[in-house]
Amino acid sequence: MAVVTLKVATRTALGRQGTKRVRRQGLVPAILYGEMQENINLAIEEADLKAALSTPAGRNVIIELTPEGSKMTRVVLREMTRNPITRQILHVDFQRISEHKPIHMKIPVVLVGESPAVREGRGILDHAMRVLEIRCLPKDIPARIEVDISELDIGKAILVSDIRVADVDVLDTAERRVVDILLPTLYVEEEVEGAEAVEGEGAVEGEPEGSDSAAAEGTVEKTDK
Numbered sequence: 001m002a003v004v005t006l007k008v009a010t011r012t013a014l015g016r017q018g019t020k021r022v023r024r025q026g027l028v029p030a031i032l033y034g035e036m037q038e039n040i041n042l043a044i045e046e047a048d049l050k051a052a053l054s055t056p057a058g059r060n061v062i063i064e065l066t067p068e069g070s071k072m073t074r075v076v077l078r079e080m081t082r083n084p085i086t087r088q089i090l091h092v093d094f095q096r097i098s099e100h101k102p103i104h105m106k107i108p109v110v111l112v113g114e115s116p117a118v119r120e121g122r123g124i125l126d127h128a129m130r131v132l133e134i135r136c137l138p139k140d141i142p143a144r145i146e147v148d149i150s151e152l153d154i155g156k157a158i159l160v161s162d163i164r165v166a167d168v169d170v171l172d173t174a175e176r177r178v179v180d181i182l183l184p185t186l187y188v189e190e191e192v193e194g195a196e197a198v199e200g201e202g203a204v205e206g207e208p209e210g211s212d213s214a215a216a217e218g219t220v221e222k223t224d225k
Contacts, residue, residue: 002057002143003074005064011043019091028089032065032075034096040067046089053077057143060105065094074138076103097138104171106131107142109178113150117181123154126180132160133171140167152181 011029013021019029022043030042042065055061059077066072075094082089097103108131117123132145145165147158161174 002055002060003062003064004052004055006044006052007048008042008044008065008067010068011041014041023088023090028092030092030094032067032073032094032096034075035098037096040070042067042094044092049089049092057141058108060107060141060143062097062138062141063094074099076105076138099138102135102137102169103141104133104135105141106133108144110144110146111149111179112146113148115149115152115181117152117154122184123181124184125149126182127178128180129160129172129176129178132163132178134165134168135171136168142168147178149179149181152179154181154183156181 008030009027011018011022011027013019022029025043026046027043028046028049030044032040032042052061052063053059059080061077063075063077064072065075074097076097077092078095079091079093080089081091095103109127109129111125111127115123115125118125134142134145142165145163147163149158152158157177157180159174160170160172160176160178163170163178
């Protein structure tokens, strides 16, 4: 279990204008909730937050916070909102955890080894599930789940039910395929008899040439938990 310490400050600037003011100061607004305790609004240095999440455990690290006027509490990062254009961190949600209560987490799946079929050019790797949902005690949270594909040949697959992690319950549907080795398919483009390419065609009927598509809206995306 990876554990890091993160400096935080409580904040009183709330609402849209309040959070904008916090961001102008180079801070990330955040909220701390859970374990039947009062919610606490926080502000964090973005550089400190990025450093806390840069360990090998990534977002699955246990974070120790000590808000002003409160005792140290252990939390996990539940949600992080970024600006889709600049990738600036706009807001984070922390959830308190109990050392004695199982929690749900989403853990990345990392493939190890090399399939002989892929190495020899006989097969194509299909990594269908890149995260698995698990339940375990905080002390047992794995940084990642390794799946060995060194003996996986064409037509073979590793299912969720094949994955075993000590002291961890994998919650995804047992029959789902995590990784497959597929047989390559050859696509042959059929010639259309009598078809001729008409030079200069390309504008869509009813739309003037050179028109731009609608500009992307500046919406904020929320990363997976």
